[in-house]
Amino acid sequence: xxxxxxxxxxxxxxxxxxxxxxxxxxxxxxxxxxxxxxxxxxxxxxxxxxxxxxxxxxxxxxxxxxxxxxxxxxxxxxxxxxxxxxxxxxxxxxxxxxxxxxxxxxxxxxxxxxxxxxxxxxxxxxxxxxxxxxxxxxxxxxxxxxxxxxxxxxxxxx
Numbered sequence: 001x002x003x004x005x006x007x008x009x010x011x012x013x014x015x016x017x018x019x020x021x022x023x024x025x026x027x028x029x030x031x032x033x034x035x036x037x038x039x040x041x042x043x044x045x046x047x048x049x050x051x052x053x054x055x056x057x058x059x060x061x062x063x064x065x066x067x068x069x070x071x072x073x074x075x076x077x078x079x080x081x082x083x084x085x086x087x088x089x090x091x092x093x094x095x096x097x098x099x100x101x102x103x104x105x106x107x108x109x110x111x112x113x114x115x116x117x118x119x120x121x122x123x124x125x126x127x128x129x130x131x132x133x134x135x136x137x138x139x140x141x142x143x144x145x146x147x148x149x150x151x152x153x154x155x156x157x158x
Contacts, residue, residue, distance in 0.1 A: 025088025
C-alpha cells in the first residue's frame with residue numbers, strides 16, 4: 001500500500017509541476033524594447049496616406065483624438081521595436097502591442113499583415129508605430145496575446 005501511495009504522490013507532483021510550468025511559460029518575457037522618432041516630414045508618403053485615410057473615414061488603426069492636420073513639420077512618427085521571448089510549450093497567438101497615449105499622441109498605425117504568432121520556445125520581434133505632435137519620451141505599452149484561447153496582458157514602459 002505504501003508503494004502505491006508513493007507512486008501516486010510522484011504522479012501528482014509531476015502533473016502539478018507540469019501545469020505550473022505551463023502557467024509560468026504562458027508569461028511573455030520582454031527581452032528588449034527601443035523607440036525611434038522620425039519627423040513626419042521625412043516620412044511624407046506615410047503621413048499623406050494617413051491624412052487621406054482619415055479624410056475618407058477609412059483609417060483602420062487606433063485613433064486617440066481628432067486633430068486638424070497642419071504641415072508635416074509639426075508631427076513625428078514614433079516606432080517601438082519590442083523583442084519578446086516565449087519560454088512556454090504553447091504558441092502565443094494574436095500578439096498586439098498598443099500604446100497608452102499621452103496628450104500629444106494622435107493615432108496608432110494599424111499593423112501590417114496577419115496578427116503575429118510567437119512560436120513555442122522562441123524569440124520574436126514586433127514593431128508598432130504611432131503619430132504624435134510631441135517628442136518620443138517615456139510611454140507605457142501593453143502587449144496582449146492569447147495562449148490556448150486565454151488572453152494574457154503584459155505592460156512595460158520605455
